[in-house]
Structure formats: C-alpha cells, structure tokens
Amino acid sequence: MIIARVAALVLATCGALSAFADEGEWGRYAVDGRRSGYTYAASETRAMQDDEFENPGSIWLAKGEDLWGTVEGSKGKSCASCHGDAATSMRGVGARYPVVDEKRGKLMNVEQRVNLCRVGAMGAAAWPTESEALLAMTTFVKHQSLNMPVSPVVDGAAAPFFAKGKAIYETRRGQLDLACVHCHEMNHGNMLRAQRLSEGMSNGFPAYRLKWQALGSLQRRMSGCMRDVRAEPYPDGAEEYVDLELYLAWRARGLPVETPAVRN
Numbered sequence: 001m002i003i004a005r006v007a008a009l010v011l012a013t014c015g016a017l018s019a020f021a022d023e024g025e026w027g028r029y030a031v032d033g034r035r036s037g038y039t040y041a042a043s044e045t046r047a048m049q050d051d052e053f054e055n056p057g058s059i060w061l062a063k064g065e066d067l068w069g070t071v072e073g074s075k076g077k078s079c080a081s082c083h084g085d086a087a088t089s090m091r092g093v094g095a096r097y098p099v100v101d102e103k104r105g106k107l108m109n110v111e112q113r114v115n116l117c118r119v120g121a122m123g124a125a126a127w128p129t130e131s132e133a134l135l136a137m138t139t140f141v142k143h144q145s146l147n148m149p150v151s152p153v154v155d156g157a158a159a160p161f162f163a164k165g166k167a168i169y170e171t172r173r174g175q176l177d178l179a180c181v182h183c184h185e186m187n188h189g190n191m192l193r194a195q196r197l198s199e200g201m202s203n204g205f206p207a208y209r210l211k212w213q214a215l216g217s218l219q220r221r222m223s224g225c226m227r228d229v230r231a232e233p234y235p236d237g238a239e240e241y242v243d244l245e246l247y248l249a250w251r252a253r254g255l256p257v258e259t260p261a262v263r264n
Contacts, residue, residue, distance in 0.1 A: 028255075028256050035255075036199075040197075041263060046262075057260025060206070067079070067136055068140060072124040090144035091148075094141060095257050098242055098249065107242050108242070109242050111129070114137050135216070143259050149254045151254075165243035173229060174226065174230040176228075195264065206218070
C-alpha cells in the first residue's frame with residue numbers, strides 16, 4: 001500500500017522525462033548513457049559551479065589549501081611535509097578512492113585516509129566526521145583530480161566491499177520500502193515534489209547543496225536519502241557507507257571529478 005502511494009506521488013508530480021532531461025549534448029558529463037548530477041541541475045546552478053568565484057564550495061577549497069601546509073600535532077608536521085605539492089602528489093586520488101588498505105584489511109575513503117595520516121604521521125587528533133576541517137581537506141584533495149574520470153578498482157581485494165555496497169544500494173528500507181535503485185535508476189529525470197531526481201552519481205562530492213546552504217560529504221547525502229525513505233541511517237563513519245561509496249563510484253565511472261560540485 002505504501003509503495004503504491006509513493007509510486008502514485010512520483011507519477012503525479014513528474015510524468016515522462018522532461019525536455020530538460022533530453023536537452024543537448026552533455027560532453028564529459030555523460031558517459032555510456034550515464035549522466036552526472038550536473039546535467040539534472042538548473043542552468044543557474046550549473047553556472048554557479050562553473051565559476052570559481054561564484055562556486056560557494058571554493059570557500060572550503062581555500063581552507064583546505066591552508067590546512068595542507070599547517071603544522072599540527074606532536075610530530076611537528078603538515079600534510080605538505082610528507083606529500084609536498086598536492087597538485088602532483090594528490091592527482092588521481094579523488095578519482096580512484098575508496099581503496100582497500102591491504103595492511104588493515106579494510107576499505108577506506110579519503111576522509112578516513114586523511115585522519116589516518118593525521119593520527120599516525122602527524123601525531124594530531126583525528127577530525128570529526130562532517131567537521132569543517134575534514135570537509136575542507138577532503139575537498140582540497142579531491143579537487144586535485146578535477147575533471148579526471150572516476151576510476152575505482154572494484155575487483156581483487158575490493159570485490160567483497162563492492163558486493164556489500166551493491167547489496168545496500170539495492171535493498172529496500174524504511175517505512176516507504178524503497179531502495180536507492182527506485183529513485184536513481186527507475187525514476188531519474190522525474191520530479192518528486194520540487195526535486196528533480198538525478199542518477200545519484202557521487203562524482204561531485206563533497207558538494208555544496210543549495211538545500212543545505214553548506215558544503216557536505218557524500219555520507220551526509222546518503223544519510224539524508226535514508227531519512228527521506230523513513231529509514232534509520234547508519235552511524236557516522238559506518239563501514240556500510242564506505243562500501244556504498246565504492247559502489248557509487250563504480251556507477252559514476254568515466255564521469256569527471258567535479259569537487260566541489262554545486263547541487264540542488
């Protein structure tokens with residue numbers, strides 16, 4: 001009964017794909033029939049992202065650049081002490097993460113890697129999830145791969161994590177009994193109330209959302225989706241989020257890294 005009501009709401013508010021969804025050629029923002037969330041945004045939102053002076057995510061990017069050279073912790077080091085020029089050392093990182101840390105036997109995203117370096121190499125405290133500093137540094141690191149195609153490794157040691165992420169993506173949950181696939185594969189381009197559903201690509205995160213009036217992580221966006229279907233989100237930093245992040249990176253394969261993207 002709940003599913004029927006949700007389906008009726010979607011169909012009543014959207015119908016067929018709009019002319020906007022078929023508009024023009026999207027160049028690098030469309031690969032093998034898959035499209036970035038950039039193509040589902042309003043023209044004003046796309047223009048905001050494209051202009052480095054207008055893109056509000058640039059505030060976090062600049063802060064991340066400052067933090068890169070900031071000495072912290074008991075070992076008297078900064079990120080630059082070990083990694084030098086981020087434009088060189090971090091190029092490609094945002095395109096391939098999350099990756100398996102074989103020494104620890106776990107899948108790690110950029111945020112976790114940053115904190116591992118802070119604690120181990122710098123003797124500094126880990127930054128809390130969704131803190132301004134961690135968002136800034138993650139944005140700065142991922143930005144070094146701007147416009148590079150997303151290219152995660154999902155086989156070998158990553159295969160079990162990929163499988164778990166795929167299962168999470170396809171599992172119905174919450175009072176609305178919906179899975180990610182129902183919105184982002186079966187109804188992308190349609191309107192759900194005032195929101196146009198995208199294909200749920202992750203290539204722009206961390207991203208500035210107009211709804212939030214702030215920059216936020218992919219984990220925050222996934223938690224929001226779970227709340228939207230009236231489900232209980234995973235705890236902050238949960239392994240399930242990282243597994244899902246790998247699956248989403250695979251779905252976005254070939255699309256460009258846009259961090260910091262601007263989304264509705």
